[in-house]
Amino acid sequence: MNSLEFDNVTFSYAGAKEPALKDINLKIPKGQSVLIAGPNAAGKTTLCRCMNGLVPHFFIGDLNGKVTINGINSKQSGIGQLSQVAGLVFDDPTSQLVCSTVKDEAAFGAENLGVSREEIDRRVTDALEAVRLIGYETRIPQTLSGGEQQAIAIASIMVMDPEIFVLDEPTSNLDPIGSMQVLSIISDLARKQEKTLIVVSHSIEHFVDLADRIIVMNEGRVVLDDAPKEVLQKTEQLLDMGLSPPEVTTLFSRLRAEGVSLGGGKIPIRLEEAYGALKNVSARKAPEPKSSAAEKRGDVVIEVKGVEFRYPSSDVLALNGINIEIRKNEFVAIIGQNGSGKSTLVKHFNGLLRPSGGTVSVYGLGTAKTPVWELSKRVGYVFQNPDLQLFNTTVRNEIDFSLKAIGMPLEKRGDVVESVSKRLNIQQYLDTSPGTLDKGGRQRVAIAAILAMNPDIFVIDEPTTGQDPAHSRQVMNIARELHSEGKTIVFITHNMEIVAEYAPRGIIMFHGRVLYDGPVRQLFQQTEVLKESFLEAPQMVRLAHMLRNQGFPSTLLTVEEMGEFIKQNVG
Amino acid sequence: MGLRIEVIPGESFLHKLDARPKFLLFLLITVIVIYFTDPIYVGAIMLAVLLLTRACNISIRKTGVIVKASSPLLIMYGLINVVLGPANTLAAKTPSNILFYLMPVMNWFPVTPQGIVQSVAICIRYAIVVYLLQPVVDIVLALVKWKFPSSLALGTSIGFNFVPVFMNTAASIMDAQACRGWKGLKSGNLADRVRALPVLLVPLFLHGIESAQKIAVAIEAKGFGYNLAKRTYSREIRLRTIDYVTLAVECIIFVVSTILYYTGYGTYMFTYSLLSGLRL
Numbered sequence: 001m002n003s004l005e006f007d008n009v010t011f012s013y014a015g016a017k018e019p020a021l022k023d024i025n026l027k028i029p030k031g032q033s034v035l036i037a038g039p040n041a042a043g044k045t046t047l048c049r050c051m052n053g054l055v056p057h058f059f060i061g062d063l064n065g066k067v068t069i070n071g072i073n074s075k076q077s078g079i080g081q082l083s084q085v086a087g088l089v090f091d092d093p094t095s096q097l098v099c100s101t102v103k104d105e106a107a108f109g110a111e112n113l114g115v116s117r118e119e120i121d122r123r124v125t126d127a128l129e130a131v132r133l134i135g136y137e138t139r140i141p142q143t144l145s146g147g148e149q150q151a152i153a154i155a156s157i158m159v160m161d162p163e164i165f166v167l168d169e170p171t172s173n174l175d176p177i178g179s180m181q182v183l184s185i186i187s188d189l190a191r192k193q194e195k196t197l198i199v200v201s202h203s204i205e206h207f208v209d210l211a212d213r214i215i216v217m218n219e220g221r222v223v224l225d226d227a228p229k230e231v232l233q234k235t236e237q238l239l240d241m242g243l244s245p246p247e248v249t250t251l252f253s254r255l256r257a258e259g260v261s262l263g264g265g266k267i268p269i270r271l272e273e274a275y276g277a278l279k280n281v282s283a284r285k286a287p288e289p290k291s292s293a294a295e296k297r298g299d300v301v302i303e304v305k306g307v308e309f310r311y312p313s314s315d316v317l318a319l320n321g322i323n324i325e326i327r328k329n330e331f332v333a334i335i336g337q338n339g340s341g342k343s344t345l346v347k348h349f350n351g352l353l354r355p356s357g358g359t360v361s362v363y364g365l366g367t368a369k370t371p372v373w374e375l376s377k378r379v380g381y382v383f384q385n386p387d388l389q390l391f392n393t394t395v396r397n398e399i400d401f402s403l404k405a406i407g408m409p410l411e412k413r414g415d416v417v418e419s420v421s422k423r424l425n426i427q428q429y430l431d432t433s434p435g436t437l438d439k440g441g442r443q444r445v446a447i448a449a450i451l452a453m454n455p456d457i458f459v460i461d462e463p464t465t466g467q468d469p470a471h472s473r474q475v476m477n478i479a480r481e482l483h484s485e486g487k488t489i490v491f492i493t494h495n496m497e498i499v500a501e502y503a504p505r506g507i508i509m510f511h512g513r514v515l516y517d518g519p520v521r522q523l524f525q526q527t528e529v530l531k532e533s534f535l536e537a538p539q540m541v542r543l544a545h546m547l548r549n550q551g552f553p554s555t556l557l558t559v560e561e562m563g564e565f566i567k568q569n570v571g
Numbered sequence: 572m573g574l575r576i577e578v579i580p581g582e583s584f585l586h587k588l589d590a591r592p593k594f595l596l597f598l599l600i601t602v603i604v605i606y607f608t609d610p611i612y613v614g615a616i617m618l619a620v621l622l623l624t625r626a627c628n629i630s631i632r633k634t635g636v637i638v639k640a641s642s643p644l645l646i647m648y649g650l651i652n653v654v655l656g657p658a659n660t661l662a663a664k665t666p667s668n669i670l671f672y673l674m675p676v677m678n679w680f681p682v683t684p685q686g687i688v689q690s691v692a693i694c695i696r697y698a699i700v701v702y703l704l705q706p707v708v709d710i711v712l713a714l715v716k717w718k719f720p721s722s723l724a725l726g727t728s729i730g731f732n733f734v735p736v737f738m739n740t741a742a743s744i745m746d747a748q749a750c751r752g753w754k755g756l757k758s759g760n761l762a763d764r765v766r767a768l769p770v771l772l773v774p775l776f777l778h779g780i781e782s783a784q785k786i787a788v789a790i791e792a793k794g795f796g797y798n799l800a801k802r803t804y805s806r807e808i809r810l811r812t813i814d815y816v817t818l819a820v821e822c823i824i825f826v827v828s829t830i831l832y833y834t835g836y837g838t839y840m841f842t843y844s845l846l847s848g849l850r851l
Contacts, residue, residue, distance in 0.1 A: 058791050080797020088792040094736055095782050096789035098729045107805040109793035114801035121805065142732055156793065313636050352746050372749040381750035387781075388740070388747045391773035401770075405752030435777075449751055 001071060003164050003196035004028040004051060009065035011046060011055055020046040022220040024065070030163070033190040033197040035207045035228070038217035039242045040439065040468045044200045047217065048168045050074065051198065053082035070163050084113055087157030091169035091466065093149035094142060102128070102144075103137040105152050109160040120159065127158035131185050145338060147178025154185055164196040165189060171203060173466045175338040175494050177534045179206070186210065202468050205246040205539060208232070208269055216241070232269045242470030247497065247539040248274035251559045260567055271539055275546045283551035284569040289521065289561060298328030301457060301488055302349055302379075306358035309344055318344045320512040322358070326457075331479075331489045333499040333520065336509035336533060342492045345509065346459045349490070350379040362457070377406055380455035382475075384462040386446035390434040395426060395445050398434055402449045420452045424478070440471050447478060458482060460491040464498055476502050497538045500524070500557040508533055521555045585627050589810050592817040599821050603828045604699050607837035608658070610692040611845075617699050638698050643757065645697055652690040658839050659686025684846070689839035725795070729786060737779065744774045 009024040021043045028034055038044050049055040053074045056063040067074040070085040087109070090096050099105040106124045115123070128134050131151040136144070141152055150170055157165060167186065171179040183206055190197050190210040201207050204214070214231040216224035218241050224231045232238070235253035238245045245253075252267040252274065262281070268274040302325070309319040319341050326332060334342045347353040348360045351367040360367045362378055383389060392398040396417055403413045421427040424444045429437060434445045450458070463475035476498060479489045493499060499506055499520055506523040508516040510533045516523055524530070524537040537545075544556040551569075556562050585593070600620065607613050624631050638645070653659060654673060662668040662685035673680035748770050749755060756767055810818075831837050 052792055054788060054792060058788060078797070079791055080794045083792055083794035083797065088789075090785065090789060092785060095785035098725065098732065098786060098790055100728060100732060104805070108790075108795075111803050111805055112794040112797055114798060114803050117803060117805055120803065124805070142736060160793065347746070350750060352749060371754075373752045373754050376750050376752050381747075383743070383747040383750070385743075387778060388744045388774050389751065391769055401753075402751040405754065453752065 001030060002027045002068070003030045003032070003070055004198075005066075005068040006050070007066040007068070009050065009063070009067055011050065011061055011063045013046075013059060013061040016061070018220070019062075020220055021050070024222060026215070026222065026225070028196060028198070030196055031193045033193075033210055033212050034199070035204070035211035035214045036198065036200045036217060037202065037204055037214060037238075037243055038223075039470055041219070042217040043220040044217055045168055048088060048166050048198065048200060051164065051166050052086035052088055053077060053079045054088070080112075083109070083162070084160065085162055086164040086166055087160055087162040089150070089153045089157060089165070089167045089170055091172050093146045093153065093173060096153050097141040097149060100140060101137065102133060102139050102141055102152055105141050106155045106159050109156050113160060123159045123161065124155075127155040130158060130188065131155045132181075145178060146174045147181040150174060150178065150182045151185060154182070162195075164198065166198045168200045169202070169466075170199065171201065171206070176536065177337050179203075180534070183207075202244060204232070204238075204244060208246060216243070229266055229269055233267055235267065242468065242473075244469040244497070246270070247559050248543060251540070251543075251562055252277070254559070254563055255566060258563075258567070260571070262566075271542060271546075274543055278543075278547055279550065281550060281570050283547075283565070285551060286553065286565065286569050288553045288555055289557075298330070300325045301328050301363055302326040302490075303361045304345075304348065304358070305360075307345075307348065307355045307360060308357035309348070309353060310356050317356075317512050319348075319355075322512075322514055324507065324514065324517060326488060326490060328456075329483065329486050329488055330505055331483050331503050332491070333503035333506045334490065334492045334509060335494070335496070335499060335506060335535060336515075340509040340533070341512040342509050343461060344512075346381075346461065346490060346492060349457070349459055350375045350381050352381070373405060376455065377453055378455055379457045379459060380450035380453060382447055382450055382458065382460045382463070384465060386439075386442040389446050389449065390442060393433055394431050395421065395434050395437075395448075396430040398445055399448050399452050402453050406453055416452050416454075420448045424448045424451070439467075440474055443471065443475060444478075447475070451482075455487075457488040457490065460489065462492050462494070464493045464495040472498060496524075496536065497558075500538045500541065508535070521557060524557065525555065585623060587813070588817055589814040591810070592814050592821065595818065595821050599825055601700065602825070604696045606828055606832040608689055608692045608696075608839050609837050609841040610688060610695060610839070611842050612837040613692050613695040613699065617695050620699055620702065635702070638702050645694055648697060649690050649694040652693045653682055653686045654680045656686055656689050656693065658689035659683050662686060685839060685843055688843045688846070692839055692842075725790070733782070733786075736782075737775075740778055741771065741775055744771055744778075747774075 004026065005028075006024045006026040009021055010019050011021040012019040024047065036044050036047065046055060049059055050067050051069060053069070055061070056075065057079050063075065069082055072082065072085065074082060097105055099108055103124060106127055107120050110120045110123060125134075128137065131154055133148065133151055133155065136148070141149055144152070154165075154167070154170070170186065171182050174182060186197070186199060187210050189195060199207055199211070208228050211228050213226065214224070214228050215222055216231060216238065224234060224237070232245055232249050235245050235249050236257070239250065246269055248271055249267055249269050252262065255262060256267065262277050268277055304322050304324045307319055307322040308317055310317050322341075322345060334346065336342050344353060348355060348367060349362065351370055351372045354368050362370075362375060365375070365378075367375060390398055392401060399417045399420060400413055403416055408416070417430070418427070421430055424447060426437075426441065426444050426448060429441065429445075434442055437445065458479065460475065460479060463479075464472040472495065476491075479491065480502060483489045491503070503520050505518065506516070506520040507514055508523065508529060515533055516526055516529050524541045530537060538557070540559055540562050541557060544552050544562065545554050548554050552565065556565060600616065604613055604616055607616070621631055659682065662683035663681040668683040668685065669681040670684060671682055672678050673682060745755065753767070753770055756764055756771065758764075759767070
């Protein structure tokens with residue numbers, strides 16, 4: 001029997017003009033593991049909501065066609081009944097946990113279904129063991145790390161014992177450690193092949209090994225549906241949709257398009273396959289690629305000297321003896337796990353936090369005594385979530401707000417608003433409400449509001465977390481453009497491919513200390529440091545390392561560099 | 572980061588109590604601080620609360636962070652009460668009570684010693700309630716295990732679980748707005764401050780709605796509301812001797828306080844007469 005069947009399913013949310021799903025036909029057999037990929041607004045989440053009756057019973061609208069979940073027609077059943085068959089895990093760890101202890105949280109779903117106390121106890125123990133949270137029973141879910149919270153969310157579904165697990169972007173809001181933790185739980189689930197597993201994710205590289213099948217959605221339709229090997233052969237189509245196929249796949253696809261043949265057959269989709277295809281070639285000797293960071297030495301714009309910081313409610317130092325200098329027109333990535341001190345550090349750059357010990361100065365101005373609004377003329381801080389900032393009725397007022405706040409005279413403000421909005425391509429929305437724009441549009445408005453103040457330094461906090469690859473790149477490309485105009489950029493990210501692609505200099509934070517500060521090219525050579533801080537180099541860097549004996553420089557960073565090198569020096 | 576409200580685990584007798592006497596203790600303290608408007612009475616209650624905190628081996632300095640954080644509000648509240656509190660209004664009717672006027676030329680806003688005394692009591696009361704918000708996270712969850720209707724109990728539980736999340740969001744919004752040159756709620760005159768409120772409240776409100784919907788979806792997806800009559804509870808609850816003793820003590824305190832309240836004790840007049848006695 002199929003676990004899930006979609007027959008000609010079209011669904012429009014109540015009040016929406018366009019259907020979110022169009023003519024979906026799918027059959028997913030029991031025990032299959034499926035990866036669903038697609039850009040924002042492709043309909044992935046709506047598809048998940050159909051799989052346990054949230055659509056059409058909670059999210060009402062116009063559902064045409066038939067969704068069959070384990071033999072039950074979703075229209076003719078309630079969510080309560082369907083929740084016994086299909087369990088959902090969502091992307092935001094905090095807003096799906098409602099109980100006061102881990103054990104209560106794990107038991108919650110089964111209690112709702114009326115499972116006996118003894119049986120719940122047994123299942124909770126099994127589930128907590130499966131997600132490696134034994135010993136956490138009395139902890140408070142809201143105080144745990146994102147990875148642990150996501151593990152509880154999965155455990156609470158296990159306790160309900162459904163046939164189908166639906167995980168909607170389970171790792172997109174997590175740091176690298178959390179992602180690894182959740183990924184290994186999902187791998188265990190997939191390996192057993194007892195349950196049907198549906199995972200929505202942008203991180204194709206990480207799920208390629210455990211998926212039997214990849215479904216790619218775009219604009220409400222299924223556009224590709226096949227085994228991973230087959231789907232990933234259409235690399236260009238995936239890239240055009242703004243998706244991120246594994247780097248090795250992109251590399252081989254590009255080389256093939258340019259007529260560089262590295263053996264026939266299918267394009268590799270895994271690192272090992274790529275190594276297999278290249279291990280018998282030998283490269284001509286070539287100079288090591290140079291880092292562009294080293295030669296530029298501008299004036300110091302931010303100086304952090306012996307900084308310590310402790311949050312009022314905490315015993316541990318969030319920052320412990322930090323010494324760094326940021327020079328004019330640098331492009332710096334700050335990486336590290338959540339809680340390592342990254343945000344705490346950058347919040348010192350514009351006075352949001354004041355050091356408990358040591359000094360921070362911006363353009364020679366001590367941040368301890370200068371108000372944030374004064375520093376914000378020099379240091380622009382772009383927050384991860386634009387929705388925490390937008391409150392005006394029009395985009396124009398939103399941008400104007402910052403200018404008014406820093407005391408710019410009225411006659412100047414109109415011109416600035418016009419030019420900034422043109423620059424970020426939102427001039428057509430100036431008189432509409434920011435709330436009506438999509439996430440990418442709102443992010444641009446938030447950036448425009450900062451850009452309007454014309455700061456010299458931009459701090460960008462996690463532009464990649466919880467975003468689809470196209471959005472992350474959109475923000476990073478704006479940063480790159482500003483950098484080319486002489487601005488200084490400091491950004492925080494968990495995405496190592498973005499670090500390799502954009503930043504010449506990287507800083508690794510770990511437990512409140514700087515573990516590494518130097519060129520990104522050398523950063524990814526520090527195998528021990530990376531291991532210690534649970535970070536993983538991008539696939540290209542790992543491939544270059546594996547190919548060292550074939551004469552490849554181990555400091556190659558990106559698909560472009562590797563492609564160039566192969567074209568010049570191989571064959 | 573920043574401000575956190577959470578249960579601090581421990582092994583004290585208070586920690587080990589059943590959730591029900593704990594919950595009643597919270598209710599009791601809340602009720603009796605509302606009964607009394609005298610600084611000495613509420614001061615004694617504050618002392619008792621702090622002693623209980625110590626007995627649980629919990630640092631007063633750390634748990635007091637929340638009171639410290641809300642101190643600007645506390646001071647404002649106190650000042651308003653000095654002028655507009657019922658004791659002041661009543662006492663100001665007798666001109667000899669008036670110490671001075673806040674706006675001397677117009678003779679507006681008279682200030683009386685009675686007003687000041689009551690305001691001090693009200694401030695302490697406020698501080699106690701704010702302080703108590705912390706253990707309440709644990710205490711109110713007693714309802715879940717009690718025979719409360721599960722939807723009500725769950726609602727309360729979610730509410731309290733999300734207080735820290737919500738406060739962190741508020742802190743992030745204030746940070747994010749400060750980065751746009753916003754000078755915060757603490758600068759300018761009263762009108763400026765009122766005008767500054769939407770900057771914080773609009774995003775907070777929208778974020779609240781969004782979270783509420785996510786939570787609703789999450790609990791719905793876990794079958795909440797499916798056949799409530801047959802819902803099971805994984806926790807067993809049983810009262811032990813210590814719980815019964817605590818319940819009895821709580822009842823006694825409640826009865827005594829109620830009698831004091833209805834016989835007119837514990838109003839600001841107590842401290843006021845002591846003070847006037849000293850002056851004489």
